[in-house]
Structures are given as structure tokens and as C-alpha cells.
Amino acid sequence: MSRAGRSGDGFATRQVHAGVEPDPVTGAILTPIHQTTTYVQPSVDRYRETGYSYSRSRNPTVQALETRLAALEGGADGCAFGTGMAAVHAVMLAFLNAGGHAVVSDVVFGGTLRLCRQVLTRFGVDFTFADTSDPAAVEASVRGETRLILTETPANPTLKLTDIAAVSEIARARGIPHAVDNTLLSPCCQRPFELGADLVVHSTTKYLDGHNATVGGAVICGTEEQAEAVRFVQNAAGSIMSPFVAWLTLQGCKTLSVRMDAQSAAALEIARHLESHPKVERVIYPGLASFPQHALASRQASGYGAMVCCEVRGGLEAGKRMMDAVELWSLAENLGTVESLVTHPVSMTHANLAPEERARLGITDGLIRLSVGIETPADLIADLDQALAGA
Numbered sequence: 001m002s003r004a005g006r007s008g009d010g011f012a013t014r015q016v017h018a019g020v021e022p023d024p025v026t027g028a029i030l031t032p033i034h035q036t037t038t039y040v041q042p043s044v045d046r047y048r049e050t051g052y053s054y055s056r057s058r059n060p061t062v063q064a065l066e067t068r069l070a071a072l073e074g075g076a077d078g079c080a081f082g083t084g085m086a087a088v089h090a091v092m093l094a095f096l097n098a099g100g101h102a103v104v105s106d107v108v109f110g111g112t113l114r115l116c117r118q119v120l121t122r123f124g125v126d127f128t129f130a131d132t133s134d135p136a137a138v139e140a141s142v143r144g145e146t147r148l149i150l151t152e153t154p155a156n157p158t159l160k161l162t163d164i165a166a167v168s169e170i171a172r173a174r175g176i177p178h179a180v181d182n183t184l185l186s187p188c189c190q191r192p193f194e195l196g197a198d199l200v201v202h203s204t205t206k207y208l209d210g211h212n213a214t215v216g217g218a219v220i221c222g223t224e225e226q227a228e229a230v231r232f233v234q235n236a237a238g239s240i241m242s243p244f245v246a247w248l249t250l251q252g253c254k255t256l257s258v259r260m261d262a263q264s265a266a267a268l269e270i271a272r273h274l275e276s277h278p279k280v281e282r283v284i285y286p287g288l289a290s291f292p293q294h295a296l297a298s299r300q301a302s303g304y305g306a307m308v309c310c311e312v313r314g315g316l317e318a319g320k321r322m323m324d325a326v327e328l329w330s331l332a333e334n335l336g337t338v339e340s341l342v343t344h345p346v347s348m349t350h351a352n353l354a355p356e357e358r359a360r361l362g363i364t365d366g367l368i369r370l371s372v373g374i375e376t377p378a379d380l381i382a383d384l385d386q387a388l389a390g391a
Contacts, residue, residue, distance in 0.1 A: 011072070011188065016254045019067030033247045034060045057235050061243040065250050066218070069208070072187040072253070073200050075220035077227035079234050080246060084183065084203025085111045086239035087217030088150075091179050091199060092116075093237070094229040095148045098124030102148040103141045105132040105162060107155035107361050108181070109203075110350040133293065135166040142174060150201075152181040154297075156335075157309055157345040157369045158362045159184075159284050161293045164300055168196030177226065179219075183207070183336070188260040189303035198222045199230075204241075206336030207306075209252040210259050214245045259338065259374060263306035266377040270370070271308045273381050279318075279388045281366075284309040306372040307335060316365040318391040319344070323368060325387035328380055340373035340380055 009017070020031045036059075039052040052058050066078035081087040092115070096102055104116060106129040116127045130141040132151045142149075149171050153162035164180055171178035179199040180192040186207040192200050202208060204216040221227035234240060241249075264287075271285035283290075286297035287304030297304055312318045323331055329342040333349055343349060346365050350358060358364070372380065 012257050014071045015068070015188075015256050018071035019064040020250070031061055031064045031247065031250060033243050035243050055243070056238055056240055059240075059243050059246070061250075062241050062246040065241070065246040065253075068250065068253055069187075069202070069204075069218050070220050072256075073182070073220040074187075074191060074193045075200060075222050076224050077231075078218055078220045079227065079230045080204070080241040080249075081217040081219070081234065081239050082241055082245075083215050083239075084109075084201075084205055084217035085115060086237075087201050087203070087219045088112055088181070089115060090230050090233045090237070090239065091150065091201060091219055092120055092125070092148070093233045094226075095177055096120070096125050097147070099145060100124075100147045101126045101128065101143050101145045102150060103128050103130050103132075103138060103146060104149075105151045105153070105155055106130060107158050107160050107363075108150075108152040109156045109183075110352050112150075112152070112181075114352055132162040132167060133160050135163060135170060138167050139170050142170070142176070146174070146176055149176055149178045150181070151178070152183075153190075154184045154286060154305060154307065156184060157307075157343075157349065157367065159286055159291075159307060159309060160362070161286065161296050161300075163296055164192050164195040164197055168198075171198070172196065184307055185301055185303065185305045186256060186260060186336075188257045189264065189305055190301040193220075193222055195300060199226060204249050205334065207256065207260060209249050210256065210337055211248075211252055212334060212337045212339060213252070214248050216241050216245050216249055260303060260306070262374050263372050264303045266374075266380065267306040267308050267370075267372040268304060269377045270372060270381060270384070274308070274310050274384070277385075277388060279313050279391055281311040281313045308370040308372060310368050310370065311364060311366045312368065312388065312391050314366075314391060316346075319366045319368050322384075322387045322391040325390050326383055327386075328375060328383040329370070329387075335369070335371035337371065338374045340375055341371040343369040343371070345369055 070078040128141040151162040177198040180197045200220040268287045275283040
């Protein structure tokens with residue numbers, strides 16, 4: 001049996017081998033970058049015999065990544081996209097029509113809110129942004145015309161959790177697909193399909209790539225029927241991933257568990273340090289006993305992730321001084337990479353939200369988001385300490 005099809009492999013084995021074979025012509029161990037527009041056909045009567053006709057529809061390098069991601073998540077098939085938002089958009093288009101309704105987590109990435117409120121509502125789609133940390137609130141939000149539930153857990157940037165199993169049970173009882181954005185934990189730490197989810201969404205830009213090298217997205221589908229619906233949108237809308245981005249992401253996946261284990265351990269160490277720091281008002285991290293949903297985090301995930309949020313005493317101005325003073329942490333909008341990053345959600349990732357809505361969701365003006373990289377934790381802590389000294 002081929003390496004890609006071998007059963008019983010552990011996660012670390014699948015992240016290296018799933019979806020790829022040595023090149024049959026040269027024996028090259030890395031999947032070639034099939035940088036081509038079209039594919040020559042053997043005959044008019046044998047059109048698409050190889051499965052490839054035009055790279056918008058299918059490309060071998062991209063397909064290798066899609067197969068690997070499906071293997072890592074435990075889904076039936078995967079579809080790769082040019083961005084994480086293109087992946088979210090494809091799920092919406094695959095399952096929602098004019099007059100349809102979706103329940104979406106109230107705390108989600110700002111781009112998801114913008115897509116729902118400022119784009120899809122123009123085409124007759126309605127949304128309820130529910131507190132999906134409360135299954136009863138999800139159940140109360142479902143209508144007769146509801147065709148999709150989309151949850152983001154942990155949520156960006158407050159790290160609020162959704163009980164995936166409980167929401168999946170609600171969705172299944174009503175025949176509604178439940179899609180989970182698993183970007184912040186990755187399949188290394190959280191497996192939504194094992195908890196009853198129907199689809200898993202990723203910004204591959206984050207932990208799956210992990211090196212600040214690409215922008216991409218993916219949808220992993222639990223059934224072939226769902227995959228067919230998403231792949232139809234992928235081909236029709238043309239929001240595909242390029243072969244080179246797929247190749248880079250394939251390489252990033254190989255070290256996913258190594259990076260996530262190191263980053264998660266460092267994040268816990270940093271969160272504990274900040275929680276005891278006299279200049280820090282509060283710390284948000286699922287691995288802390290003080291986190292309100294710590295028990296749920298321990299139950300539904302195998303790791304707490306590498307995102308830490310905090311608020312500095314002195315509010316926004318103190319937080320700005322701290323963010324401007326760090327040296328090892330880079331002020332930037334990405335997350336999940338080997339380089340440690342610091343982000344101010346109010347002015348960066350969630351700037352499009354009205355101030356009153358941010359306040360209601362817990363995205364305060366002084367909230368700081370830390371994406372912990374693979375640097376030596378003691379060095380990262382020392383840098384935070386010197387920055388906080390002047391805050």
C-alpha cells in the first residue's frame with residue numbers, strides 16, 4: 001500500500017506523508033510544483049481521463065495538500081482556496097441561498113463579520129450572531145430557514161469557546177451542517193469531526209503554514225456529498241490556491257505538531273507569568289485555571305494553543321506603550337507563525353466593528369493579542385517585562 005493510503009498512522013506520520021508519493025519519474029521526495037495552466041489530453045474521446053484538464057478545476061500539487069489536510073482532520077475530502085476568507089465564503093455559497101439563514105458565532109474574525117453583514121446580506125441571506133458558547137442560545141437562534149451553523153472556537157480574539165459536541169448535536173437533530181473554524185488550534189490540538197462537526201474551515205495562512213510565507217484557506221468536508229458542493233463553488237468562483245502556495249503549505253504541515261507543542265507550552269508559561277505581573281490587569285488563556293471555560297478546553301482539545309490575550313493596567317495608552325516597546329515580538333496582523341507577533345485587535349483585526357459592539361463582545365480598547373512563536377520562552381518573557389516596565 002502507498003504511504004499516503006497506509007492505515008493506522010499517527011498524526012505526526014500523516015502530517016509528513018499523507019497525500020504525497022515520491023515523484024514517479026525522478027524519485028524526488030518532495031511533491032513537484034505543477035505550475036501549469038492546462039493539461040494535454042490523449043484524445044477527444046478520452047478527455048479528462050487523467051482527472052486533470054485545467055488548473056482552476058484541479059492541480060496535482062494543490063490536490064496533494066487537500067488530501068493531506070483531509071487526513072489530518074479526519075474528513076472525507078479537502079478543498080484549498082486562495083485565502084481563509086475565500087474558504088469561509090465557499091462554505092456560505094455551498095449551503096445558503098437567497099432567503100436562507102445562518103447562525104454564526106458572535107465573536108469571529110472581523111473578515112467573517114464583514115463578509116456576512118456587508119456582502120452576503122445584499123443577496124438576501126440573513127444571519128444571527130449568537131453566543132455559541134451557550135448551546136441554548138444556539139438552539140434559540142435556529143429557524144425553519146436556517147441552513148448553516150458556523151462556529152469559531154477558540155474565537156478570535158477573545159478565545160471564547162464553543163462546545164462543539166453540543167452544537168453539533170443541535171445541528172444534527174435539525175439536519176443543518178455545522179462548520180467549525182479550527183484555525184486557532186489546528187488539527188494538532190482539536191479534531192472537530194470527532195466531536196460531531198460536518199465541515200472544518202482553516203486559514204492555512206496561520207498554523208498550517210506557520211512561517212509567514214503564504215496566504216491560503218481550506219475547507220475539509222465530512223462527506224463526499226458536502227465536498228462536491230464546496231468543490232463546485234471552488235471551481236465556479238475560481239477562488240483557488242496556487243500550486244506554489246500549496247507546495248509551501250505542504251512543507252509547513254510537516255512540522256505542525258512540533259511547532260504547536262512548543263508554541264503551546266511557551267504560551268502557557270507566558271500566560272502564567274503575565275497573570276502574576278503587577279502591570280497586567282487580566283490574562284485570557286484557555287490553559288489557565290482562571291479561564292472561565294477551562295474545563296471545556298481540557299475536555300474537547302488536546303492542547304490549549306499558542307494565543308494569549310492580556311490587558312495592561314492603565315488601559316489603551318499603557319497597552320500602546322507596551323506594544324511599541326517590544327523587540328522580539330513583531331507588531332503585525334497575522335498569527336500562528338514561528339515568529340512571535342503582537343496585535344491590537346481594536347485598531348487592526350477588528351477595526352471594522354462599532355465601538356459599542358466590540359465592548360459587548362469583550363474586545364476592549366486595551367486588549368492585546370499575543371501569538372507565541374518558537375523563540376526561547378525566557379527571552380519572550382524578558383522582552384515583555386522590559387516593555388511593561390515603561391507601560
